[in-house]
Amino acid sequence: MSIKGKNILLGVSGGIGAYKACELLRLFVKAEARVRVIMTEAAQEFVTPLTFQSLGAEEVSTSVFEPKLYSLEHVNWADWGNIMVIAPCTANVIGKMAGGIADEVLSTQAMAFSGPILLAPAMNVKMYNNKAVQKNIAYLKSIGVNFIGPEVGHLATLITATGRMSDPAVIFSKTRQILLGRNDLKGKRVVVGAGPTREPLDPVRYISNYSSGKMGYALAEAAIGFGADVTLISGPSNIPVPPGVNIIRVETASQMQSEIERFCIGADYLYMAAAVSDFKPASFQKQKIKRTEQGLKLVLHPNPDILKSLGKNRPQIVVGFALEIENLEARAFDKLRDKRLDMIVANNPSEEGVGFGSDYNRVTILTRQGKPVKLEKLPKFDVAIRIIEESIKLRKRDVPKNKR
Ligand SMILES: Cc1cc2nc3c(=O)[nH]c(=O)nc-3n(C[C@H](O)[C@H](O)[C@H](O)COP(=O)(O)O)c2cc1C
Incomplete structure (x- = not known):
């Protein structure tokens, strides 16, 4: 289901972005994927095979004539991989893949590989705009090769232009999405609320909470x-x-409310993982509040309850989150009914190693009917997959709204 235990062929070609492939490898290894690295000769001018070996690659190949690439003992690399990711991918490798050329180890393995391929191009903007390069990219896309980037940003020459390799975290995320490769929600519109909100007190201060946004971003x-x-x-x-996601940034609870309402029009699913401030300062002080010896009393007003007040544009499935320290399930169930939710995900942030800021979560999924689904401690991306699966099952049951 997740990237854990998956076999990744990481191709590295000769661009300045090769140093970022080291970070990408680290992300794969941290997520417990198995990685074999394939380097072109030019790539080795930028980083060495030893760098990848030291960072946790199971093996590194630099030549087409190494027995480990095809010996029985190692399983043919092209058969071993669940996905091939080439980052950075030079204009040269793109050209060879489009033209059916296999004259060194990386292009040879890419040609023999029949699974999904993800290319992260990186090059000088003039190379990128070259008509042959554009034609090659368009052709590879047309035969199902996946691309991520290049992005607009600072290039090695310090000019800002298109050509920079996508960040390793974004390439990692795209790899996970491709490996997940489901189409249960094809044609469906999903809205996700994530992160904390900030309620300004004065020009330099605000009230907020510890939410990192990780759970919501994993859901998206x-x-x-x-x-x-x-x-x-x-x-x-x-x-x-995450790649492919339409991002709308907000600060306050009331901005969150108006954007959620706007995007819920015609949406099928809403996952509300945002930690919306329950209160906001009664007034905003235009000048910075001065320090006083007497202290300061703050008057707070309640913020709108976004889920409870969702009106006629309520998506068919609305999933809320409950953060409770005591009587977790009972309180979550009360919230489920009170806010007219279809599903609620309950978690306790005080448990060690899960919750706020952590990459892991341990949650219980509650619905109106049916038994609570208690999940073990899992990476937030895997928790997100389970939440989505449960919500798809609910939609299939298709309980009409007026019966609730
Ligand atoms: C300092 C330097 C940086 C380079 N950066 C890139 C790059 O980012 N992208 C690219 O397509 N080529 C880049 N090149 C050119 C490639 O290294 C060259 O085309 C090489 O033949 C590519 O070999 P490969 O595709 O087998 O790795 C760079 C060359 C040098 C000297």
Whole structure:
């Protein structure tokens, strides 16, 4: 289901972005994928095979004539891989793949590989705009090769232009989506709320909470892997936006509410993982509040309950989250009924190693009918997959709204 235990062939070609392939390898290894690296000769001018070996690659190949590539003992590499990711991918490798040329180890393995391929091109903007390169990219896309980037950004020459390799975190995310490769939500519109909100007190201060946004971003990323059209409405968060996601950034609870309502028009699923501030300061002080010896009393007003007040544009399936420390399931169930939700995901942030800021979560999924589904501690991306699967099952049951 997740990337754990998957076999990844990581191709590295000769671009300055090769150093970022080291970070990409780390992300794969951290997620417990198995990685074999294939380097072109030019790639070795930028980083060495030893770098990848030291960072956790199972094997590194640099020549087409190494027995390990095809010996029985190692299983033919092209058969071994679940996915091939080439990052950075030079204009040269793109050209060879489009032209059916296999004159060194990476292009040879790419030609022999029949699974999904993801290319992360990186090159100088003039090379990228070259008509032959554009034609090759268009051709490879037309035969089902996946691409991520290149992005607009600072190139090695310090000019800002298209050609920069996508960030390793984004390539990692795209790899996960391709490996998930589901189409249960094809044609469906999904809205995800994520992150904290900030309620300003004065020009330099605000009230907020510890939400990192990781759970919501994982849901958005996984929903893309299920084939959905995804809008992520996010409070302040530094997490890279998963590829393919339409991102809308907000600050306050009331901005979150109006964007959620706007995007819920015609949406099929809403996953509300945002930690929306329950209160906001009664007034905003235009000048910075001065320090006083007497202290400061704050008056707070309640914020709108976004899920409860969803009106006629309520998507067919609305999933909320409950963060409770005591009587977790009972309180979550009360919330489920009170807010007229279809499903609620209950978690306890005080448990060690899960919750706020962590890459892991342990949750219980509750619906109106049916037994609670208790999940073990899992990476948030895997939790997201399970939540989406349960919500798809609910929609299939298709309980008419007026019966609730
Ligand atoms: C400093 C330097 C940086 C380079 N960066 C890139 C690059 O980012 N993208 C690219 O397509 N080629 C780049 N090249 C050119 C490639 O290294 C060259 O086309 C090489 O033949 C590619 O070999 P390969 O595709 O087998 O790795 C760079 C060359 C040099 C000297």
